[in-house]
Amino acid sequence: MKTFAEEVVEFNRNLKYSGILPEDFQVLNPYLDNPETMIVMEKFYHKYYNDSNKRKFLIGINPSRHGAGVTGVPFTDTKRLESVCGIKMKSAYTHEVSSVFMYDVIEQYGGAEEFYKEVYINSPFPLAIVRKSKGSWINANYYDDKELFRDVKEFMIDSLRKHISLNLDTSEVFVLGKKNADFISKLNREANLFDKMTVLEHPRYIQQYKSKDKQLYIDKYILALKK
Numbered sequence: 001m002k003t004f005a006e007e008v009v010e011f012n013r014n015l016k017y018s019g020i021l022p023e024d025f026q027v028l029n030p031y032l033d034n035p036e037t038m039i040v041m042e043k044f045y046h047k048y049y050n051d052s053n054k055r056k057f058l059i060g061i062n063p064s065r066h067g068a069g070v071t072g073v074p075f076t077d078t079k080r081l082e083s084v085c086g087i088k089m090k091s092a093y094t095h096e097v098s099s100v101f102m103y104d105v106i107e108q109y110g111g112a113e114e115f116y117k118e119v120y121i122n123s124p125f126p127l128a129i130v131r132k133s134k135g136s137w138i139n140a141n142y143y144d145d146k147e148l149f150r151d152v153k154e155f156m157i158d159s160l161r162k163h164i165s166l167n168l169d170t171s172e173v174f175v176l177g178k179k180n181a182d183f184i185s186k187l188n189r190e191a192n193l194f195d196k197m198t199v200l201e202h203p204r205y206i207q208q209y210k211s212k213d214k215q216l217y218i219d220k221y222i223l224a225l226k227k
Contacts, residue, residue, distance in 0.1 A: 013038070025129060048117070055117075056118060057174065061177060098204045101207050170195060171195045176201075
């Protein structure tokens with residue numbers, strides 16, 4: 001029987017999006033774009049997920065170019081990958097605001113080992129999406145455009161089913177971001193994936209707009225995940 005780590009690594013190794021996209025959108029696959037991403041991602045999962053434990057599922061939106069779009073590890077920039085997880089990435093250096101908040105939660109939860117033993121983070125669309133804006137490429141969310149969501153919807157349902165098959169607890173799922181939750185609700189009604197959804201504010205929103213109340217949100221995350 002494969003461990004949780006082996007299952008995730010296999011999922012990421014086979015990850016590709018070959019469906020259609022609206023004009024001006026692109027999907028970035030960090031595992032194809034940078035060979036070191038595959039190496040550090042494998043090290044991370046073998047370090048923290050080398051077991052067959054059932055875990056809670058924390059769902060983001062889709063990776064950013066500076067977080068999992070580089071490291072292959074959700075909500076983890078290269079800075080925290082090295083300073084907290086002890087895994088150095090030589091080919092890139094990134095700082096990502098969502099990663100700052102998530103690792104503050106992780107520290108107060110009991111540390112990376114304790115947190116990852118009980119929680120698995122990923123996204124319904126597990127690759128980075130960018131859109132062309134004024135001649136340059138910027139981060140995009142799968143729900144930014146109706147046509148985009150329509151194009152990627154089946155791929156997202158399939159991805160969520162694959163994540164669930166890793167041995168995730170489907171009695172309650174934790175969704176980051178209220179708008180994200182609206183769309184996950186639609187997918188859930190169609191595919192019947194989770195019994196209950198608990199919505200938490202997105203780390204980026206907290207860091208940008210609610211930083212003065214950051215501790216309240218950290219407490220909210222920990223209370224929700226530990227109950």
